[in-house]
Amino acid sequence: MPAVELRALWKEFDGVAAVRGVDLAVSEGELVALLGPSGCGKTTTLRMIAGFEIPTRGGILIRGRTVSGPGQFAPPERRDAGLVFQNYAVWPHMTVEANVGYPLKVRGVGAAERRSRVLQMLDLVQLSGLGDRYPHQLSGGQQQRVALARALSKEPAVLLLDEPLSNLDARLRKEMRIEIKTLQRRLGITIVYVTHDQEEALSMADRIAVMGQGVVHQLGTPEEVFERPADRFVAEFMGCTTFLPCEVAGPNRVRLLLGAEMPCVFCPLAPGAAGRGVVGLRAQDVRLASDGADTLAGHAELRTYRGGSFEVLVGIGGQAIPVITDTPLAEGSAVRLALTRLYFFPETRDATMSGRANKALLASTSASAALDTSTANDG
Missing domain, CATH: 3.40.50.300 (P-loop containing nucleotide triphosphate hydrolases)
Incomplete structure (x- = not known):
């Protein structure tokens, strides 16, 4: 009881x-x-x-x-x-x-x-x-x-x-x-x-x-x-500060719709997922990277000191993506980013729909799951 x-x-x-x-x-x-x-x-x-x-x-x-x-x-x-x-x-x-x-x-x-x-x-x-x-x-x-x-x-x-x-x-x-x-x-x-x-x-x-x-x-x-946030509302409230427009490009792949930049990256998806949506990410789930697959090219736009580390906003295709780093990147410098953990949410008419309705939708068309670097490499 x-x-x-x-x-x-x-x-x-x-x-x-x-x-x-x-x-x-x-x-x-x-x-x-x-x-x-x-x-x-x-x-x-x-x-x-x-x-x-x-x-x-x-x-x-x-x-x-x-x-x-x-x-x-x-x-x-x-x-x-x-x-x-x-x-x-x-x-x-x-x-x-x-x-x-x-x-x-x-x-x-x-x-x-x-x-x-x-x-x-x-x-x-x-x-x-x-x-x-x-x-x-x-x-x-x-x-x-x-x-x-x-x-x-x-x-x-x-x-x-x-x-x-x-x-x-x-x-x-x-x-x-x-x-x-x-x-x-x-x-x-x-x-x-x-x-x-x-x-x-x-x-x-x-x-x-x-x-x-x-x-x-x-x-x-x-x-x-x-x-594993159930919907965009939960993801945003639990610290996902950035949401990037995307479309499903294949099994566990999404294409980021960032203007001229349209890179494909790994993202866990439910079987049969299709269409457009957004991927959410947190600053701690972004890292600096060298050239390679699943990386994005951009420029450092704003740097703020956090005490022992810096938060840098990187401009990519009209979007500002935050990254936390020990490196004091100069504003305007070219950088590449790897997105180590993404959460996919399908496009809906109401981004603040109730948990019950969204749960049913997610079960059939999407997944929100954690992606670690090792899993991405295995994929």
Whole structure:
């Protein structure tokens, strides 16, 4: 039985759909990240799970119990869910101990048992000895730990985290990612985690649901979502910054349509793939090359320093292709590039089509797959 199950979940605001038919099952002890840009529906989905929004239609089950459905709606306090917000929401007039123990106090847990549980939670989140402090005496990272401890103190069936690290600096975000993942594994807790940060989702989640325009475009492990994006939307959100027009030139070959430059390069394709589309690539999947097959000729147009390396935009056939290199290429110099990993997407009328529709299309006409140099040479 899933810890959390969403069935054809739908939410409209003034007739505009914010969430459209989301299906999702989260297993016990699993961390699933809802990942997407602002306005994609991820936070609305989380708020429906928490009970802060009533679905327009569809159902929500927590450990097999329907908490939202036709004629059924359990308020937040009856959902057995803990929630941590982006802004921490710790009570400034309460000490750390009082904040963490408040959910237990509301449930009628006795003072002795409550304090024992609070001390256990503070130890878990590395705040032992700080129970008498007030929030204004804590750092942002410590306040977020208080919010986590408070949410965990009542041992919820699921922990809901809504952009919990976005107010922290880069160093603290990295530390808290490790702490949350360590806690999840240590306690075996189920987490639904909302974020717009790809690195956060990739480093923490067991599975990622990439959302856009209210639908789940792809659900899979971090490796699956990053290495085999289901459609162009997912590829772009997961770091493909460049998309080049192309047409299928044969089995596992595409012709890049770059003005006068129309080179053929290796690209994994599904059997029977045909017609035009685009190939997506990331800067780290491009390298400098000498003359040879499957290389492109261009000129360095813009160089920026990244700290230990340079990102150079190379102009080829009216397109700017990024490459990361240790070589400080002079702007205007002639270079050749090898594209070591490509993702092919067929031409469609709607580049932001839903994951369900695109999945069916991809199954018959295209593939998005990783290409490493050794595979290319074997081909």
